[in-house]
Amino acid sequence: MSRLAEAKRRLRQQSEHYLLVDSARRLGKGAPGTVKPYRGRDGLAWRLLFVPLYRRVPWAVKRTAMDKLHMTASGWTPPPREPGTPWRPPAPPTRPPEG
Amino acid sequence: MTERLIVIGGGGAGTAAATIAKRLNPDMTVTLFTEFPDIAYSPCGIPFVHGREIDKFESLFLSTVERYVEDGLDMRMETTVTDIDLDRGTVTARNTHEGFDKLVVCTGFVWEKPDVPGSNLAGLHYVKDIRAAMAFDKTLDDMKRVVVLGATPLGVEMAGALGHRGLAVDFVDEGPWALSEVLDPDVAEPVHESLTKRGVTLRFGTSLEGFVEGADGRVRAVATSKGELECDAVVVCLHKMPSAALAEAAGVKTGTTGGIMVDERMRTNKPGVWAAGDVVEVPHGLSMLPIRGLTGSHAYGQGRVAAFNAAGQDLVYDPVWIPWGMVAGDYTIGGFSIGETLATAMGVPYVVAKGVGVSRARYFPGATRTHVKLLAEPDTRKIIGAQIHGGEGVKERSDFLAFAAKRGATLDDLAWMENIYSPPIGALFEPIAIAAQNGLSELRERERATA
Numbered sequence: 083m084s085r086l087a088e089a090k091r092r093l094r095q096q097s098e099h100y101l102l103v104d105s106a107r108r109l110g111k112g113a114p115g116t117v118k119p120y121r122g123r124d125g126l127a128w129r130l131l132f133v134p135l136y137r138r139v140p141w142a143v144k145r146t147a148m149d150k151l152h153m154t155a156s157g158w159t160p161p162p163r164e165p166g167t168p169w170r171p172p173a174p175p176t177r178p179p180e181g
Numbered sequence: 182m183t184e185r186l187i188v189i190g191g192g193g194a195g196t197a198a199a200t201i202a203k204r205l206n207p208d209m210t211v212t213l214f215t216e217f218p219d220i221a222y223s224p225c226g227i228p229f230v231h232g233r234e235i236d237k238f239e240s241l242f243l244s245t246v247e248r249y250v251e252d253g254l255d256m257r258m259e260t261t262v263t264d265i266d267l268d269r270g271t272v273t274a275r276n277t278h279e280g281f282d283k284l285v286v287c288t289g290f291v292w293e294k295p296d297v298p299g300s301n302l303a304g305l306h307y308v309k310d311i312r313a314a315m316a317f318d319k320t321l322d323d324m325k326r327v328v329v330l331g332a333t334p335l336g337v338e339m340a341g342a343l344g345h346r347g348l349a350v351d352f353v354d355e356g357p358w359a360l361s362e363v364l365d366p367d368v369a370e371p372v373h374e375s376l377t378k379r380g381v382t383l384r385f386g387t388s389l390e391g392f393v394e395g396a397d398g399r400v401r402a403v404a405t406s407k408g409e410l411e412c413d414a415v416v417v418c419l420h421k422m423p424s425a426a427l428a429e430a431a432g433v434k435t436g437t438t439g440g441i442m443v444d445e446r447m448r449t450n451k452p453g454v455w456a457a458g459d460v461v462e463v464p465h466g467l468s469m470l471p472i473r474g475l476t477g478s479h480a481y482g483q484g485r486v487a488a489f490n491a492a493g494q495d496l497v498y499d500p501v502w503i504p505w506g507m508v509a510g511d512y513t514i515g516g517f518s519i520g521e522t523l524a525t526a527m528g529v530p531y532v533v534a535k536g537v538g539v540s541r542a543r544y545f546p547g548a549t550r551t552h553v554k555l556l557a558e559p560d561t562r563k564i565i566g567a568q569i570h571g572g573e574g575v576k577e578r579s580d581f582l583a584f585a586a587k588r589g590a591t592l593d594d595l596a597w598m599e600n601i602y603s604p605p606i607g608a609l610f611e612p613i614a615i616a617a618q619n620g621l622s623e624l625r626e627r628e629r630a631t632a
Binding site: 091098101102110117122139155157159 | 355356357358361362365366367369370373374385386387388406429435436437438439442443444445448462463464466467468469470471497499500521522523525526527528529530587589
């Protein structure tokens with residue numbers, strides 16, 4: 083595996099972990115039956131720099147950045163309607179002229 | 182010359198790929214290699230045999246090796262493929278080379294192993310192989326206390342099952358509630374209550390530090406950030422890791438999740454090589470980000486697509502919207518795509534629409550409350566995720582919503598959907614429609630307030 087591929091894998095793994103911990107901490111506050119998630123001493127840079135920065139960037143910009151970094155799937159037909167596009171009924175099939 | 186297809190792996194994807202390819206192209210020689218002695222059983226049923234909700238392991242078998250041989254497959258049981266040579270078109274197993282024209286890689290997954298002292302001790306059990314499960318089950322009768330590590334879907338099932346069997350279970354996870362990577366906190370409480378009723382002690386927000394060896398060389402206790410937990414065995418239920426090393430060594434590309442990268446025809450970057458199941462990554466329909474470690478039905482579907490294309494036909498697999506559902510203790514939970522926790526983590530904008538209905542006419546015996554939470558895009562109101570919990574109908578609603586989202590349904594579509602009203606099976610008001618109507622009312626209120 084190339085260094086770039088390894089770096090992308092690590093970026094994905096670490097960012098997912100710290101974003102999820104942050105999200106659970108925010109949403110779980112005051113929810114019955116929940117506790118604080120475990121927080122170790124590792125990952126200071128992820129917690130204090132990456133997570134707050136990521137949260138400030140709009141989703142559309144993040145999506146574009148993920149595309150540019152080739153972190154989204156290629157070789158696949160995207161869903162018929164991208165997020166943000168209003169739904170329209172499919173066009174009726176065209177019929178050949180009669181007669 | 183007869184075309185030769187080799188399938189590596191005998192799980193859901195591998196058996197689907199081999200049997201369907203043979204059916205589509207009977208002239209093709211299809212050989213299936215698996216390292217295990219058994220095939221065509223449901224590993225997902227194992228926790229429920231441990232919990233004695235299913236009487237015996239034999240009930241989990243769906244077919245036999247002989248049946249596949251009768252269907253014309255060349256079955257190589259207990260035969261581990263150790264090398265793939267794509268230039269020569271051979272695989273190596275038991276020091277002999279076997280030629281192929283086409284290859285489908287379905288090597289599945291292994292469970293993540295904890296990176297702490299003592300992780301090689303005897304007494305740590307991973308739920309996967311049915312024979313190992315049978316052997317573990319026999320030892321359970323002599324045990325009193327078990328630690329289940331990891332509040333993943335399997336962890337929740339195992340904790341609930343072992344509690345149901347009468348064992349004292351310590352359920353350990355770093356997260357703040359059960360299934361915190363999937364489930365939202367407002368759904369956690371009934372799940373926790375149900376598990377606790379089965380004798381499970383919840384130890385969330387607790388980190389694993391190591392496994393403590395006893396005088397007999399087996400695990401005696403689990404060391405955690407909140408002290409030691411004495412136990413007779415540990416069931417490790419962390420994340421699924423793709424078994425992609427064999428394919429990767431042959432030059433097949435893997436992606437950001439560690440899974441094999443495939444296109445919508447399950448083709449890898451190498452000509453004549455397809456892959457399917459837990460070893461591949463496929464895109465999520467909302468974000469197009471690759472994900473992996475899905476369900477048995479996803480594995481079967483991907484194996485089917487690989488089979489069609491390897492047999493010379495043309496079939497594509499869609500990005501996934503992941504309907505999911507399970508019984509946590511005695512409580513049914515489910516949903517599709519993402520919940521609030523994941524949407525917040527990803528930074529996806531969303532509005533929430535919540536509603537509670539009943540599964541049958543309210544006066545009909547056995548009616549249960551069904552809670553529905555929908556997530557929708559704020560601007561288009563297109564649904565992007567849901568969480569459902571209660572009694573009956575969680576699975577069907579989750580399946581339906583995943584399909585509706587795939588086709589671009591909005592809150593407006595769901596608010597006035599048609600539904601069955603028949604007292605024994607459905608109430609007048611559909612819980613999904615109630616949630617969507619509530620969501621739309623809230624959006625109108627917000628618009629009025631900001632106007």
